[in-house]
Amino acid sequence: xxxxxxxxxxxxxxxxxxxxxxxxxxxxxxxxxxxxxxxxxxxxxxxxxxxxxxxxxxxxxxxxxxxxxxxxxxxxxxxxxxxxxxxxxxxxxxxxxxxxxxxxxxxxxxxxxxxxxxxxxxxxxxxxxxxxxxxxxxxxxxxxxxxxxxxxxxxxxxxxxxxxxxxxxxxxxxxxxxxxxxxxxxxxxxxxxxxxxxxxxxxxxxxxxxxxxxxxxxxxxxxxxxxxxxxxxxxxxxxxxxxxxxxxxxxxxxxxxxxxxxxxxxxxxxxxxxxxxxxxxxxxxxxxxxxxxxxxxxxxxxxxxxxxxxxx
Numbered sequence: 001x002x003x004x005x006x007x008x009x010x011x012x013x014x015x016x017x018x019x020x021x022x023x024x025x026x027x028x029x030x031x032x033x034x035x036x037x038x039x040x041x042x043x044x045x046x047x048x049x050x051x052x053x054x055x056x057x058x059x060x061x062x063x064x065x066x067x068x069x070x071x072x073x074x075x076x077x078x079x080x081x082x083x084x085x086x087x088x089x090x091x092x093x094x095x096x097x098x099x100x101x102x103x104x105x106x107x108x109x110x111x112x113x114x115x116x117x118x119x120x121x122x123x124x125x126x127x128x129x130x131x132x133x134x135x136x137x138x139x140x141x142x143x144x145x146x147x148x149x150x151x152x153x154x155x156x157x158x159x160x161x162x163x164x165x166x167x168x169x170x171x172x173x174x175x176x177x178x179x180x181x182x183x184x185x186x187x188x189x190x191x192x193x194x195x196x197x198x199x200x201x202x203x204x205x206x207x208x209x210x211x212x213x214x215x216x217x218x219x220x221x222x223x224x225x226x227x228x229x230x231x232x233x234x235x236x237x238x239x240x241x242x243x244x245x246x247x248x249x250x251x252x253x254x255x256x257x258x259x260x261x262x263x264x265x266x267x268x269x270x271x272x273x274x275x276x277x278x279x280x281x282x283x284x285x286x287x288x289x290x291x292x293x294x295x296x297x298x299x300x301x302x303x304x305x306x307x308x309x310x311x312x
Contacts, residue, residue: 010144010175013085013112013200015236016229017050017221018042019057021272022071024284030067034281036078041279043082046229050085051075052114052178056153057223057268060089062287065097069104076108084111091116091148095132099139106140113137114146114178119154126162133163134170144175150204151181161189168197178221180204184211191216206232207258210251213239223271227278227305228254231312250312257308261301269293270301277302 023034042048053075054060054068063071072088079086088110090101098115105113115133123129137145147167149160160177167174176199179187187203194201195216203212206222209232225232231250238246261270269286273293276283285292 011085011111012198012218013050013087013144013146013176013202014219015050016048016225016232017052017085017087017202017219018046018048018225018229019052019055019204019221019223020075021223021226021275021283022054022058022060022063023282024287026284028285028287030063030071031282031284032070032074034283035071035074038279038281039075039078039082041281042226042229045279046225046227047233048225048229049083050087051079051083052087052089052221055089055114055116055148055221056150056180057226057271058089059268059287059290061092062290065092065100068101072101072105072110073108076110080109086110087112087114087146089114089116089148090136091118093118093120095135098132098136102136102140102143106143110143112144112146112175113140114148116148116150117154117156117158119156122154122156123158126158126165129156129158129163130167130170133167133174137171137173141173143173145171145173146176146178146200146202147174148178149181150178153180159183159186159189161186161193164190164193174199176200176202176218178202178204179212179217180221182208184215187212187217188215207251207255210235210239210247213247223268223275224254224258226275228257228309231309234312253308253311257301257304260304264297264301266301270298273298274301274305278305 023031088105235250269290270293
């Protein structure tokens with residue numbers, strides 16, 4: 001499929017996208033039974049209707065290929081007719097594993113796939129990373145492909161704008177970037193490039209979303225939208241309606257909540273337990289090397305979130 005045909009046929013990924021947690025049993029095995037109620041919670045309680053599965057929040061790189069397939073399939077199966085988009089992260093250290101996951105995502109009807117940069121053997125330049133993404137995309141040529149830029153986790157300091165430059169000539173299915181970095185100049189360059197191709201730029205640093213909206217991002221992918229989606233949707237609406245005082249007030253209050261959490265220690269393991277406390281879903285512990293979160297810490301953060309939500 002040519003780039004122009006793909007752009008016309010694909011529903012653009014916009015708005016809030018929840019980066020989903022992976023439910024595990026107390027013994028550390030995947031717990032697919034939670035995914036159906038999880039979807040209902042996102043839609044009914046948070047008004048969030050798109051998800052990003054098996055990413056950083058979902059501990060994707062700590063899961064086996066088979067586990068990732070089972071989780072992705074469950075989200076697509078239970079989300080059919082309910083969720084607007086299910087994007088599956090398929091990035092791995094091994095290109096063969098990434099290709100296998102991409103093929104599987106296509107077979108289960110995923111609405112998009114995303115690839116993170118390999119981070120043990122790192123791509124030496126943007127050309128190398130584009131080639132990696134291209135080779136993954138060939139295993140699912142009709143599924144929209146997104147580059148997942150998260151230098152804080154990968155240690156790959158290539159500018160995302162350099163990776164995007166010319167990528168449409170190599171990957172007709174390419175549809176945008178999940179930008180989880182804090183370089184607003186690079187982000188702005190990505191927005192300019194993506195706008196010219198009708199692609200999406202999704203911002204991934206939740207507590208800085210308003211700054212990215214000013215630059216023109218089309219939406220956001222984040223972990224906190226699992227339990228603060230309703231509030232952040234209010235901020236998006238205020239921004240869209242040019243009510244900058246309200247959008248700024250909500251962002252600053254959101255920052256206070258995240259700062260409180262970070263001062264206590266706020267990694268994926270803590271965040272997962274916070275989601276369990278706020279939502280009532282039993283998501284279980286994280287997988288090693290992440291450590292379980294003390295319940296008292298999660299409850300303190302959850303109370304801050306509940307207070308914030310009740311005020312709005």
